[in-house]
Amino acid sequence: MTWFSIIIAGIITYFTRMTMVALVDRDLLGERVKAVLAYVPSAVFPAIIFPGIFINDYGTFIEMNDPKIFGAIVAILVGYFSRNVIATIISGLFSYWIIIFLL
């Protein structure tokens, strides 16, 4: 049963990837829709970022002094000025670890 569910979940996931690329004719989308689609990264990724910072493993809000908030602020500053992905990730992780392990 678990195997069957995984295969169904896999097929559904594949369809989410394939439908717009292979089955939908691009010309069906008007110019206005295309202009809005330019915002997709900004409209999608914060839905991964915000809960990843502000909500803990048990589904509740973190305290305002949680080390993840500090780590995220460091990552945003480092990322903004360095334009470097590795520096962004590493600075965020290390500043988070420094708080949880040293303080």
Add this chain to the structure above:
Amino acid sequence: MFTKKQLLTKGLLSVAPHMFSVIPFGIVCGAIGIELGFSPVLVYAMSIIIFGGASQIVFLQLLSGGASALIAVTSVGVINSRHLLYGAVLSEYLEKLSFIKKLLISYLVVDQGFAESNKFFQKNKNEPYLHYHLLGSGGTLWICWQLATLSGIILGSFVPEELGLKFAVPLTFIAIVVQDLKKLDHVIVMITCGLSSLLFFDAPFKSYIIISPIIALFVAALVLRLKK
């Protein structure tokens, strides 16, 4: 004009920095599956069959928590429905491909690969072999995801939970959008999406992950209208 090989390499290099997040997260993903008591073969097979980080963890957590298979499968579908938006964006650059090639390359569309290849596509619209960039980024992410989840399955409970490695996930996406903080319209869209995701976090089937982008895209349409 770039050759196919150059584009493939560019795609690979564009996602390489994200490995600092993808690999720890893949390890955590494999380790959680084992910790929840699922068989190693099953946990690993998900990385090939589903190939979607967060949805794999949610699926196993739901099943081990006693949820029905229907709920687990629906949640995977809802979480991964964001790929529809990626596909809509990418279709512009992939429309010249044959149907078979479209079917094949679709399997490799994942968050970071979409984000980095899309950035490249926007600047190089007229390249003839653009899809090789996506092949490079998606292929690299696929291989690393397989290796990382396998390592997690083998390491299992040796992965220290205190490290909070899952925190690498929001960081990798911060790195992707952080330069858009320079543009007010994007900041408005991002904040709308982020706040909506917190507001709707408890909505069924993890649907916050698609509800908040839809709200944010409506706001983007409004912003576009005001800009005119």
